[in-house]
Amino acid sequence: xxxxxxxxxxxxxxxxxxxxxxxxxxxxxxxxxxxxxxxxxxxxxxxxxxxxxxxxxxxxxxxxxxxxxxxxxxxxxxxxxxxxxxxxxxxxxxxxxxxxxxxxxxxxxxxxxxxxxxxxxxxxxxxxxxxxxxxxxxxxxxxxxxxxxxxxxxxxxxxxxxxxxxxxxxxxxxxxxxxxxxxxxxxxxxxxxxxxxxxxxxxxxxxxxxxxxxxxxxxxxxxxxxxxxxxxxxxxxxxxxxxxxxxxxxxxxxxxxxxxxxxxxxxxxxxxxxxxxxxxxxxxxxxxxxxxxxxxxxxxxxxxxxxxxxxxxxxxxxxxxxxxxxxxx
Amino acid sequence: xxxxxxxxxxxxxxxxxxxxxxxxxxxxxxxxxxxxxxxxxxxxxxxxxxxxxxxxxxxxxxxxxxxxxxxxxxxxxxxxxxxxxxxxxxxxxxxxxxxxxxxxxxxxxxxxxxxxxxxxxxxxxxxxxxxxxxxxxxxxxxxxxxxxxxxxxxxxxxxxxxxxxxxxxxxxxxxxxxxxxxxxxxxxxxxxxxxxxxxxxxxxxxxxxxxxxxxxxxxxxxxxxxxxxxxxxxxxxxxxxxxxxxxxxxxxxxxxx
Numbered sequence: 001x002x003x004x005x006x007x008x009x010x011x012x013x014x015x016x017x018x019x020x021x022x023x024x025x026x027x028x029x030x031x032x033x034x035x036x037x038x039x040x041x042x043x044x045x046x047x048x049x050x051x052x053x054x055x056x057x058x059x060x061x062x063x064x065x066x067x068x069x070x071x072x073x074x075x076x077x078x079x080x081x082x083x084x085x086x087x088x089x090x091x092x093x094x095x096x097x098x099x100x101x102x103x104x105x106x107x108x109x110x111x112x113x114x115x116x117x118x119x120x121x122x123x124x125x126x127x128x129x130x131x132x133x134x135x136x137x138x139x140x141x142x143x144x145x146x147x148x149x150x151x152x153x154x155x156x157x158x159x160x161x162x163x164x165x166x167x168x169x170x171x172x173x174x175x176x177x178x179x180x181x182x183x184x185x186x187x188x189x190x191x192x193x194x195x196x197x198x199x200x201x202x203x204x205x206x207x208x209x210x211x212x213x214x215x216x217x218x219x220x221x222x223x224x225x226x227x228x229x230x231x232x233x234x235x236x237x238x239x240x241x242x243x244x245x246x247x248x249x250x251x252x253x254x255x256x257x258x259x260x261x262x263x264x265x266x267x268x269x270x271x272x273x274x275x276x277x278x279x280x281x282x283x284x285x286x287x288x289x290x291x292x293x294x295x296x297x298x299x300x301x302x303x304x305x306x307x308x309x310x311x312x313x314x315x316x317x318x319x320x321x322x323x324x325x326x327x328x329x
Numbered sequence: 330x331x332x333x334x335x336x337x338x339x340x341x342x343x344x345x346x347x348x349x350x351x352x353x354x355x356x357x358x359x360x361x362x363x364x365x366x367x368x369x370x371x372x373x374x375x376x377x378x379x380x381x382x383x384x385x386x387x388x389x390x391x392x393x394x395x396x397x398x399x400x401x402x403x404x405x406x407x408x409x410x411x412x413x414x415x416x417x418x419x420x421x422x423x424x425x426x427x428x429x430x431x432x433x434x435x436x437x438x439x440x441x442x443x444x445x446x447x448x449x450x451x452x453x454x455x456x457x458x459x460x461x462x463x464x465x466x467x468x469x470x471x472x473x474x475x476x477x478x479x480x481x482x483x484x485x486x487x488x489x490x491x492x493x494x495x496x497x498x499x500x501x502x503x504x505x506x507x508x509x510x511x512x513x514x515x516x517x518x519x520x521x522x523x524x525x526x527x528x529x530x531x532x533x534x535x536x537x538x539x540x541x542x543x544x545x546x547x548x549x550x551x552x553x554x555x556x557x558x559x560x561x562x563x564x565x566x567x568x569x570x571x572x573x574x575x576x577x578x579x580x581x582x583x584x585x586x
Binding site: 002081212214215216217220221222223224226227265269272273274 | 402414485
């Protein structure tokens with residue numbers, strides 16, 4: 001299968017997934033009423049359910065998945081490690097921390113955009129720090145360790161904030177958000193986040209051939225003509241922007257950035273460049289379906305998307321780690 | 330003809346001088362073997378020559394231009410570099426790994442241009458890898474993998490090649506095959522500088538030897554002109570017997586000193 005065929009298949013599957021997500025839900029509507037809503041020929045109630053609730057939610061899940069999938073694939077190419085993901089560099093954790101700060105200090109009353117904006121600010125702060133470090137640090141292992149440290153520190157401060165939460169409502173807000181969900185996302189939320197996601201993905205896409213040549217190892221890649229410093233900064237920035245916007249839209253959702261590239265890689269001859277786009281598409285599809293599962297499961301409290309993603313993703317992560325077969329370490 | 334010249338190169342790291350006052354050169358049509366015991370500075374000097382490592386002082390000029398000042402891709406088109414560590418991150422097919430050598434020419438995997446494809450085919454043929462194109466690299470033997478890496482470096486079609494221990498951990502037959510591939514690259518006008526541990530092989534295949542010890546270049550010249558039992562003893566600490574035969578120097582290492 002060529003990369004082009006794979007991308008076409010995944011693109012069609014993406015459309016199918018989003019349409020299905022509009023069809024399925026706690027209210028059984030049927031295809032005629034859903035299509036009616038799309039064509040503007042439905043009852044106002046139907047139109048609200050489909051266009052204002054289900055569609056934005058499906059699109060949000062898709063955008064978040066695409067951002068995390070591409071970021072994961074790019075970071076795995078850069079770090080030459082199939083277990084890397086946006087979380088490894090501490091970008092997700094820092095984004096989550098900043099958003100939690102906004103909730104803790106009640107800044108969210110100032111407007112719906114405050115929490116997402118805070119998340120993006122956090123991601124950009126983390127990426128700026130990493131970008132500055134990346135220019136000085138030669139070893140990618142050191143860069144990972146810096147990310148792990150950043151991640152642990154952000155998690156610690158976040159626990160502290162949860163510990164000190166002023167009232168149960170704030171606590172519940174913070175937990176809801178930290179678990180990750182695309183419930184109640186509006187088109188306005190999308191309009192804020194999607195341009196950043198697109199920008200981040202565009203930066204990553206521009207680095208794809210550098211990711212391919214990094215297969216040879218950093219020394220040989222540099223010898224083959226890759227500007228290592230620029231490559232690192234570009235990937236870290238692209239992944240940071242896309243991840244920050246994704247965390248801002250949906251909170252912390254893990255593992256999809258590991259699982260999707262892992263599935264895609266064997267289909268594109270293990271080429272990091274050719275796995276970038278299909279990883280984004282597949283991760284989007286996975287999150288749309290995961291969110292459908294969340295919505296149709298007959299539980300009293302709706303499950304959080306981040307929880308479901310982790311329940312599927314964490315065992316997959318362990319499985320990939322155990323089966324990992326590197327040509328060289 | 331392309332010429333790489335290093336003058337008075339000095340590299341220090343962590344308070345230790347790795348390379349000191351080193352002069353080296355490489356031009357098209359010659360096969361230079363760099364010899365020396367472990368820690369002599371061979372790898373450091375090779376990295377400096379390749380423009381990967383900037384020396385603390387001294388200069389490395391490629392046809393009169395400072396190597397370090399060249400943009401990475403422009404440098405890579407004129408100077409191929411095969412490092413000592415060759416870790417492959419993913420189990421890619423052989424053809425794709427070789428095609429990565431076209432990176433500096435803008436060649437991209439899965440969508441190679443005509444010139445890129447010709448260069449990749451030629452490199453695969455030159456390294457006896459025909460029939461291996463679709464094999465995954467994690468299924469290859471050490472000798473096959475070494476040839477894949479050499480083919481990757483040759484695919485860049487750079488006039489000069491720097492290879493750091495390309496024959497390490499290869500059996501005698503594979504070593505001579507690699508030597509043959511390097512020889513044909515040089516006979517076609519290329520210049521190759523190769524770090525070797527095998528003194529006898531180096532004496533047999535190289536046009537010129539560059540012998541290093543303690544960060545310094547202690548001898549530089551044709552094998553017959555510079556190789557003496559005294560030099561081998563001083564540099565390697567081994568007793569060797571040298572026999573000149575049919576225009577070659579045969580080196581027999583007999584014992585440690």
